[in-house]
Amino acid sequence: MKKVSTKYTLREMRKSWQSYALMAPFFVLFSLFTLIPVAIAIILSFTQFNIFTTPEFVGWDNYIRMVLDDDIFLIAIKNTAIFAVVTGPISFILCFFFAWIINDYPKPIRSFLTVLFYAPVLSGQVFTIWKFVFSADAYGLLNGFLMKFGFISEPIGWFNDADYVLPLVIFVQLWLSFGTGFLTFIAGLQGVDGGLYEAGYIDGISNRFQEMWYITLPCMKSQLLFAAIMQIVSSFSVSSVPESLAGFPSVSYSAETIVTHIKDYGNIRYEMGYACALASTLFIFMVITKSLITKVLNRVGR
Amino acid sequence: MVNVRKLLKLPPGDTRNSKRFSRSVGGNIAITTVVLLMAAVLALPLVYAVISAFKPMEEIFIFPPRFFVQNPTLDNFRDLGKYISDLWVPFPRYLFNSLIITTVTTTGNILICSACAYPLALHRFPGKKVLFDIVVVALMFVGQVTFLPRYLVMAKLGMIDTWWALILPDMATSLGVFLMKQFMEQLPISIIEAARVDGYNEFKIYWHIVMPNVKPAWLTLVIFSFQGVWNDTSVSTMVFTESLRTLPTALSQVSGGGIARVGAASAASLLLMLPPIIMFIFAQNRVVETMAFAAIKE
Structure with missing residues (x-):
């Protein structure tokens, strides 16, 4: 047979x-x-390897070292978790919420707003403009403003101050929320069958939020999943924003993420075995997050 | 079933009106306010970036700092031109490199991804589901997370310090295959069967029937691919020969030149940010049309 x-x-x-x-x-x-x-x-990830010699098998050593001997890795994990669990979902919800609102406007306004919301992501390296807003001297926009109105007398270090670095990087990362996922929502919302809204009205839906929860969201489940995957990628790969704004490494590693940690060990220290263990950990976290999100999204609209 | 549209005296086909029952005037005003606030937060830094490019030096370093420019000037662009001509490698070389790499990568990306997407969307063959599932999972394994092991593979293949390192990985993107496949699935299978009856083989069908019918998806890949390659800063870790490098590295040389070059650097970043935005404005409708199919069914 x-x-x-x-x-x-x-x-x-x-x-x-x-x-x-x-x-x-x-x-x-x-x-x-x-x-x-x-x-x-x-x-x-199970070897010790510096590119120049042959990899030497070391078992779970790299993983053990990660948890027991590498304090900075723990910071990196904590920060990456913040990006994945806090910033990521906020970005995702912002994307959907604003796509949903923008979809109500007539076409020319809708197109204009779509370009405007997508522009920060489109323009690539321009996020470095935040360096000038949060510049550490009195010429920085925010310091200048706060000093002019007497809130502070000395300029704040912003990206040089370990207390401010992470919140600021989170802020800039949120500013960069509206990417591929946002476009998917804009497109998906236009595809929802208008007849369903009328049927919903007959069935007693009275405000826009009920309509969103019971009609729009269930219709867009598969776009939600795609956008969620795009969000996972951007949350777990945070590195260029902290690198260019807070420096590499950032003050007392306050903005270290798993990806910047991989760069540290891979591109600078050439400890490839350890860097690969970090990368494998990252992959595992991403896959787990994706399966959790799939489960959560299955509850939408119930 | 009752014809709701007639009952409510709606013009046929207008889907926007179909939602007006759930919209209150107060709600519309509140929500428009929220949109305007958000738009301001998103746009102001970009506006500031544009304004900064026209600020004379004495306005960049002024206390208290000003958002707007008093005496706009083109000095920064002139300075940029001067710094650019002083570069060790002539500037046109960077521009040429960027254009070549972007064009080759984008073209290859469209051809390779659509060739792969066509069978995945419209053929039946053993292993189809597994292959597509791999592509979907790989949507997460982009260059930003796999850069290190990818670097090791490229080093083994002798690609480091050549353009191959910049071009080849970005040609085969799972996002490209995914979007193309989803878009192709809505093509009527009958036009493909008709072509088979006419004796077309699959390669000919791909080139003459499928490709001309998925132009919106092409344009979407062009936008994504262009945006990625144009802004790609990984050049600095992949290519060390200065004459092989691209625009972002030339820019970082200008801005790396200290405090006196802040103005010129703003001018340069303004010039770099414009091409992707302009391209998107023109391609927007096609992109939205394509993204409507970006859906993963579980």
Whole structure:
């Protein structure tokens, strides 16, 4: 029985050779630059490796070191968790909420607002303008403002002050909330069947929030999941904002994330085995987060 | 079923009106206020970035600092031109590198991702579901998180310090395959079957039938790919030969030149931020059309 089905599968596969040929270029490059690297990270995470010598198997040592011997890793985990559990969901909700509101406006206004909301993400490195707003001297916009109106007499260090660094990075990261997920919501909302809203009215829906919860959200479940995945990526990969605004490393590592920690050990100290253990930990967190989010989203609109 | 539209005297097909029952005037005013506030928070830093590019030096370092510019000047752009011509590697070289890398990567990205998406969307073959599931999970494994092991692979392949390191990884993006596949699924299967009857093989169908029908999705990939490559700062860790580097590194040389160059740096970042925004403004409708299919069913 099994033999027949294998034979059948093989015949089917031969018949579909053109399909496989079309997919081949993608999967070759994809394996080379995504699958194999992820696999290599997991393998090397059990070794000690500095690029120049052959990797030496060390078992779970890297992982044990991470938890017991690396205080900065604990900061990185804490910060990454804040981005994943606090900033990420806030961004996600902001994206949906504003896409939902913007969708009510007539087309020209809607298009204008879409560009405006998406512009911070589109413009790439321009977030560094926040450096001038939170500049540590009296020429910085915020210090200047606070001093002019007498709230403070000495300029505040902002990105040089360990107490302020993380909240400010969170703030700038929130400013960069409206990305791919936001576009998905804008597009998805336009696809919701208008008849459903009328039916909802007949069924006694009386305000916009009821309508959102009982009609709009359930219709958009699959867009919600896609946007959630995009959000996971941006929450777990936070690194360029703290690096360019707070410096690398930031004051007493106050803005260290798992990704900046990987860069520290990988690109600077060449402790590849340990860096790969950090990367593998990051991958595991991402996959777990994704499955949790899938469960949560299944409850939407119930 | 009762025809609700008739009952409520609505024009057919206008979906926006269909929601007006759940909207109160007070609510509209409140919500518009919230939108305006949010828009201000998002836009002001960008406006400030634009204004800063036109500020003369004495206004950049003034106490108390001003948001607006009193005497707008083009000096910063002139200074930028001067710094640029003083670079060790001539500036046009950076521009040329950026344009070539962006064009090649974006074109390759569209061709490779759509070729992969076509069978995944419209063919039946063993392993289809597994392959697509891998693509969906890999949506999370982007370059920002896999950069380190990816670097190790590229070092092994001898790609470091060549353009391959910048071009090849960004050609095969799972986001590209995902968006293309979702968009292609709505193509009527009958046009493809008709082409098969006419004796087209799958490669010809892909090129002559599928590709011309998914132009909105192309444009979306162009926008995402362009945006990613144009702003890519990983150049600094992948390519060390100065004459092979791209615009963001030239910019960081200008802005790295100390306090006297702050004005020129603002001018440079203004020039860098414009192309992606302008492209998006023109492509917006097509992008939104494509993103409507960006849905993952569980």
